Amino acid sequence: MEGIEYPVNLSDIDKFENQNPDISISVFVLNNNSLKVTPIRVAETIRKTHIRLGLLTGENGELHYFLIKNLSGFVGSQINRRNGRKLFCERCLNPFHLQSALDKHMLSCSKFKPVREIFPK
Numbered sequence: 001m002e003g004i005e006y007p008v009n010l011s012d013i014d015k016f017e018n019q020n021p022d023i024s025i026s027v028f029v030l031n032n033n034s035l036k037v038t039p040i041r042v043a044e045t046i047r048k049t050h051i052r053l054g055l056l057t058g059e060n061g062e063l064h065y066f067l068i069k070n071l072s073g074f075v076g077s078q079i080n081r082r083n084g085r086k087l088f089c090e091r092c093l094n095p096f097h098l099q100s101a102l103d104k105h106m107l108s109c110s111k112f113k114p115v116r117e118i119f120p121k
Contacts, residue, residue: 009063020064023048024049030054038093039053040114052090053066076095088102094116
């Protein structure tokens with residue numbers, strides 16, 4: 001944590017990853033009003049220890065990070081009311097049933113910035 005001030009800004013996560021070569025971090029913002037999740041920082045490479053953090057912004061603009069232990073459980077309820085496990089792309093939050101399908105998707109999706117896709121109803 002050398003040279004990183006609290007509260008930790010998103011821009012300091014790169015510095016943290018450079019100082020800790022075995023750790024990668026992805027951050028997802030949780031909209032306070034709609035409770036929708038959006039990726040805002042996705043690790044370029046998944047390292048030995050991969051951490052997923054949620055980010056809330058308080059009423060006074062302060063940042064609150066929380067640990068996401070299960071991305072499928074955290075995001076899955078937004079797209080499906082059934083209790084089936086899905087694999088999610090961290091860059092766009094698209095769901096997949098098979099690891100092979102997610103791996104194939106990641107070949108193209110990894111070339112773009114993180115985004116939450118919104119489809120018409």
